[in-house]
Amino acid sequence: MSSDAFTLLIVDDEPNIRSGLARGLAAEADVVETAENADDALAKFAQTNYQLVIADVRLNSGMTGIELLKKIRFSRPQTAVIMITAHGTVEMAVEAMHAGAFDFILKPLDLNLIRQQVRKAREYHQLRVENQRLRSQLASAGEISNIIGGCAAMQGVFQHIRQVAATEATVMIRGESGTGKELVAHALHDLSDRSDGPFVAVNLGAMPETLLESELFGHEKGAFSGAARQKPGCFEQAAGGTLFLDEVTEMSAKSQVDLLRVLESKQFTRVGGEQVLQTDARVVSATNRSVQDMIADGTFREDLFYRLNVIPIEVPPLRERREDIPLLVEHFLEHFCKRHGRPSKRLAPEAMQTLVAAHWPGNVRQLRNVMERIVVTHTGNVIHSGELPAELSRKEGAHRALPRSLAEAVEVCERETIHLALEACESHREKTAKALGVSVRTLHYKMGRYGLH
Template sequence: MTDPAHEPTILIVDDDATEREQTRRIFRSEAYDIVDVGSGVEALGIIESRDVAVLLTDLKMPEMDGQELLRHAKEARPELQVIVVTGFGSVEGAVDAMQAGAGDFLQKPLDIQTTRARVRKAVEKHELERQNVALREQVDSVYGLENMIGASLAMQEVFRKIRRVAPTNATVLLLGESGTGKELAARAVHNLSPRARARFLPFNCAAVTRELVESELFGYNRGAFTGASRDKPGYFEEANGGTLLLDEIGEMTMDAQAKLLRVLEEREIMRVGGTRAIPIDVRILASTNRELEEAVRDGTFREDLYHRIKVFPIDIPPLRDRREDLPLLAEHHLMKAAEEHGVPPKPLGVSAMEAFRRYDWPGNIRELRNLMSFLVLSVEGAVITEADLPDSLRNGSTAKRPELVEVGRSMDDIEREAILRTLKATDGNKTKAAEMLGIGLRTLYRKLDRYGEDVSDEPPETNDDD
């Protein structure tokens, strides 16, 4: 909603004075500050000096036509909403204008009700974008770092570590549950580094089959295997000069781990089927939601590689451990969702925020972000209340207390019970159990095999865990 003390400015541009006057009359009963000019040059001067909400411009004008005005106006004010006006039967120019950034178009003669409705919608969108810009500036200046948000001590410590390590070339290991924002943290490290102008490439080690990990990372030469009809550079070559994030590195096969270790030590790669070493200059970041020390003990992760990537570890806290950030995060993602879906934002009521604080957020920031999209699309009332929240959040909102375990019980026994109870709760669905436990599916199969449980069904070749 617009501020009632501030009348949005509507700028009408047409070289025909009669057309301008007729357009002004359409808005006589509307609470707008109407300005009209006869040329694109005059319009651009006003746009650069005033906060114009909506530009309503004719396409065909001498000196500077509507298309050129649109381009310059959007460069000067990206949040400016532009509606182009075209003569009857000349829609082609309007389509070109919309591809260049115009939000809507109208045909002459202007219909009063249609014009008012389109402009009203454009004003709302402009106000929403202004609020978002202001919010982002406020959040970034006080609480944020490269799209990461948090006023809590835990997040301020994360920001401090990122700022400290980003200017260096050190390998960083990002640790945290699924959905906590490990990739955002990796992008922040890259964007604050001397490599910021080069590429940042994330590679999900858990989402690629064992057979393809090496060819995707290191590339391959023509004829290396069936189907290799051409030379193909891998992620390391594509990221040369920049940063490569190895997401869910704990799911990498032992063979791939050995090759990665050589890359870290020698700073060169060998394509699958290749005979020539290719030097690379890539900063390596890694992330995982697994306990890598445990994987080292299990023999599923190389100890030497673990020490090479754990040069500078950063723990990203789960949302339940930073509940004081919830109001800031909820407001930020609510505004982003409203902007993305093109709807006016609605405030969060006290009851909704209280429910947020009681909830444990197993899906962390990702779950909160998806919830905000659901709410901006589904809530019909003026304020978002607890009644608008999904049943799963309202009914399961009380933060769960951790169950006590017997003192002196071994960690292996505790882990085994947790895995088997989770598997029982999912009716034997191993994929779902792995997601709930925050471990990779292949890791779950290895542990079940070690416990002597049935693993006759082969794990799927791909895994989408974060």
């Protein structure tokens, strides 16, 4: 069976429920199979890679549906599981969602609601398949260092890196803050003949001018107050390797002259010294500013720009490579779950839509930080759009995607309304229920459904 196929297993001890769901969901999946208890389900699960399981919480024989859910999530965490029950409680719903359930639905079943959730699970499966396809494409194309990108713009960056890595030409990497310019510099080093040599990075924007000369060229003992010993500078430390000058446009006029002289002569002297030293470090620089504008207003030397910009590489902002966001999200979630010792997590389809639509002024760095925050602070396995940082869905900071259906729009609105009501009532359940015009039981169920603990 194709890896793209969407297969569904229905587990319920009531024959009418099994057959009714199988008929009603036949058009939503490529394969629909049924099992009458957990043991039967696990036996079939061992033979078939189901993408979705719909299981009753209470099964007459063997383990419960919640126990089955935990076994499925442990053995195949990518499988989505929807729990159904006629005897639901808030505690049961919370336990199921914490165990990784995709959704928790009460009987009598609303077939339209079931179909809607199955379609969401299928969207999630298709997204995962697409991510795997992109990973395969990247691997076959020779994925570069730790840079992830399947879009045409990033493939162009990869091509530039491969073309110039083995040369000695100076490279200027341009792009907004947070786009991954240092990763590109690392890739140039890793793919060059200098890969066995050192990679030395210095942030010129964070360096006071009084210390910059010493940082770049080193100093002799006693050259200035506090110089208790001789210290090699970055040009010496990078001998045989690569020197990465980040925020190169932040240098003062004097420092620009000093750097230009070294680039032209390949020679320098330490601060307080007389010996002329040679450098063979390859220079790669980066900036997030418009160098042409700085040249025009006289704040950056045109001759230094031409020395640094022999090979230009432009890194696109994240908002211009939105098709890479799902791939980056999956990578960061996997990375931070391992790093912080947390169980695997995934985003609900509407949450992924929010991330893809966001403006991302901080680019990949901002996305990385958001994913780490979610991994550390979110207790469940499924992350919904309402649990993402609020700034991602603000109109001024994001381009909202339209909901895929009216039902989805209602869900998003309902969750946000309950969240705001809880805040206004200081999390007092009875007051919140009264303000919303619903029973406390309904409020508890909705809170469990939307992860509003």
